[in-house]
Amino acid sequence: MLKEERHQFILNEVGIHNRVLLTDIANLLNVSVDTIRRDIKELHNAKQLKKVHGGAISLGFNNYNPTGKKIYSLEKKSLIAEKALGLIKEGQVILLSGGTTNLELARRLPSRMKLTCFTPSLPIAVQLLGKSNIEVIFIGGRLSQDSQIAIGGSAINMLSDIKADICFLGTNSIHATEGLTEFDWEIVQMKKAMIHSARKVVSPCISEKIGSLQRYRICGVEEIDALITELEPWDTKLDAFKNMNIQLL
Amino acid sequence: MLKEERHQFILNEVGIHNRVLLTDIANLLNVSVDTIRRDIKELHNAKQLKKVHGGAISLGFNNYNPTGKKIYSLEKKSLIAEKALGLIKEGQVILLSGGTTNLELARRLPSRMKLTCFTPSLPIAVQLLGKSNIEVIFIGGRLSQDSQIAIGGSAINMLSDIKADICFLGTNSIHATEGLTEFDWEIVQMKKAMIHSARKVVSPCISEKIGSLQRYRICGVEEIDALITELEPWDTKLDAFKNMNIQLL
DNA sequence: CAAAATACTGCAAAAATACGCATATTCTTC
DNA sequence: GAAGAATATGCGTATTTTTGCAGTATTTTG
Numbered sequence: 001m002l003k004e005e006r007h008q009f010i011l012n013e014v015g016i017h018n019r020v021l022l023t024d025i026a027n028l029l030n031v032s033v034d035t036i037r038r039d040i041k042e043l044h045n046a047k048q049l050k051k052v053h054g055g056a057i058s059l060g061f062n063n064y065n066p067t068g069k070k071i072y073s074l075e076k077k078s079l080i081a082e083k084a085l086g087l088i089k090e091g092q093v094i095l096l097s098g099g100t101t102n103l104e105l106a107r108r109l110p111s112r113m114k115l116t117c118f119t120p121s122l123p124i125a126v127q128l129l130g131k132s133n134i135e136v137i138f139i140g141g142r143l144s145q146d147s148q149i150a151i152g153g154s155a156i157n158m159l160s161d162i163k164a165d166i167c168f169l170g171t172n173s174i175h176a177t178e179g180l181t182e183f184d185w186e187i188v189q190m191k192k193a194m195i196h197s198a199r200k201v202v203s204p205c206i207s208e209k210i211g212s213l214q215r216y217r218i219c220g221v222e223e224i225d226a227l228i229t230e231l232e233p234w235d236t237k238l239d240a241f242k243n244m245n246i247q248l249l
Numbered sequence: 250m251l252k253e254e255r256h257q258f259i260l261n262e263v264g265i266h267n268r269v270l271l272t273d274i275a276n277l278l279n280v281s282v283d284t285i286r287r288d289i290k291e292l293h294n295a296k297q298l299k300k301v302h303g304g305a306i307s308l309g310f311n312n313y314n315p316t317g318k319k320i321y322s323l324e325k326k327s328l329i330a331e332k333a334l335g336l337i338k339e340g341q342v343i344l345l346s347g348g349t350t351n352l353e354l355a356r357r358l359p360s361r362m363k364l365t366c367f368t369p370s371l372p373i374a375v376q377l378l379g380k381s382n383i384e385v386i387f388i389g390g391r392l393s394q395d396s397q398i399a400i401g402g403s404a405i406n407m408l409s410d411i412k413a414d415i416c417f418l419g420t421n422s423i424h425a426t427e428g429l430t431e432f433d434w435e436i437v438q439m440k441k442a443m444i445h446s447a448r449k450v451v452s453p454c455i456s457e458k459i460g461s462l463q464r465y466r467i468c469g470v471e472e473i474d475a476l477i478t479e480l481e482p483w484d485t486k487l488d489a490f491k492n493m494n495i496q497l498l
Numbered sequence: 499c500a501a502a503a504t505a506c507t508g509c510a511a512a513a514a515t516a517c518g519c520a521t522a523t524t525c526t527t528c
Numbered sequence: 529g530a531a532g533a534a535t536a537t538g539c540g541t542a543t544t545t546t547t548g549c550a551g552t553a554t555t556t557t558g
């Protein structure tokens with residue numbers, strides 16, 4: 001492995017987690033701690049990150065994201081993505097809908113776990129293609145310009161041939177009694193199809209979206225198996241979902 | 250093997266994998282490491298890649314530059330793309346295979362002409378999605394990591410439902426008597442299917458690729474309707490194709 | 499404060515590189 | 529064509545870079 005590659009890897013990790021541990025990287029890349037230490041020292045001198053005792057941290061966390069609001073949302077999505085990772089097991093077939101939360105999840109999929117991923121989302125496919133351990137299958141069809149996912153009969157048709165282990169179904173709105181709703185009719189059709197193409201449906205959803213309502217209905221809350229939010233399990237926002245035979249993470 | 254060929258090969262590898270190891274390339278091409286070292290040094294000075302200890306890495310690896318892939322042979326490819334544009338008419342359905350030349354073509358598609366584009370190529374789809382006048386339909390399927398296009402039965406199946414007006418079929422090698430050939434078997438199957446999915450097949454091809462030969466055959470030269478190169482029509486390299494009932498641009 | 503974890507230093511082996519030079523190949527020029 | 533120039537390639541050797549290891553110093557933590 002080239003030194004340059006290690007540098008890229010470290011910077012990427014720092015970019016995602018905002019911090020890295022010396023020993024973790026050394027284990028991950030199968031090189032000695034000293035090597036990583038030297039790498040981090042170089043990157044520190046090049047002002048690409050900040051060296052600290054035991055590892056390194058991102059130096060531009062506040063500088064990179066100008067609006068404090070967005071950081072917050074991104075942090076939530078990171079949290080959700082990390083929780084979602086725990087549901088995935090080696091060798092599984094997973095189905096990823098579009099959305100930024102799922103994109104965060106895709107970025108974090110571990111690079112040593114063999115997986116098969118189906119997705120109709122262009123940005124997610126691009127992200128996943130960068131990982132050599134993941135077999136990516138794109139659900140083809142007409143591409144929607146604003147959501148960047150494939151829609152239409154052809155895509156739904158392709159979905160009908162799939163039975164994935166888990167579907168991560170990003171959603172715009174979730175409501176305890178009204179269920180999951182969407183703004184776009186075509187996307188609703190896609191998501192309905194995706195639900196039928198997986199044994200287990202998990203919905204990653206930041207708390208802002210809880211309780212909101214859109215024009216069209218995808219399904220009831222009882223049709224999904226788990227809801228992942230950034231909240232702690234005892235948060236009152238989740239009360240409405242608590243006796244609904246649905247896993248809350 | 251010519252030096253230019255090696256340079257192309259190296260740049261291609263870097264383009265695909267973002268990195269190359271000196272020793273790998275030397276083994277692959279059966280030349281000494283010194284030769285490759287010198288090649289990489291030249292390419293480094295020409296700012297086509299970045300030389301590092303042990304190999305080389307892509308220039309745009311860490312800068313977030315999704316569009317500016319690589320500038321290799323760009324002028325030639327631009328010329329070809331411009332010529333290809335002349336074949337496209339308002340309202341047509343076009344089918345674009347993968348490859349950097351087609352990517353250039355996609356980038357140049359006029360933003361006022363209504364078009365429907367089918368493609369199995371991830372980067373091309375991303376490019377086209379930016380243009381609001383174009384309806385993009387992605388040919389889904391298993392994504393090949395190297396070529397970033399969808400391959401396999403599912404993709405070929407989807408192609409069988411299409412009859413486009415023109416197919417722009419990028420090719421790795423074209424030979425007057427041996428026809429179009431490819432390195433990868435799966436991609437050959439895709440391209441065969443694409444030929445059958447269009448009324449007219451046009452092959453954009455930079456002159457370096459003329460006369461070269463790969464492992465597997467896609468089709469004979471007589472099966473394509475036009476060949477677009479960056480050369481002038483009277484160039485002697487094209488002599489072999491001149492009495493073959495094929496349009497030369 | 500003491501134990502554990504982490505950092506630094508010097509060193510040696512291995513790998514990669516630079517350089518000079520001999521040989522082979524290609525390109526000119528006549 | 530053929531001689532000569534220019535370029536490209538491969539090999540041996542000296543030099544530099546990288547990397548892991550061991551010993552010692554420093555920081556963290558309970």
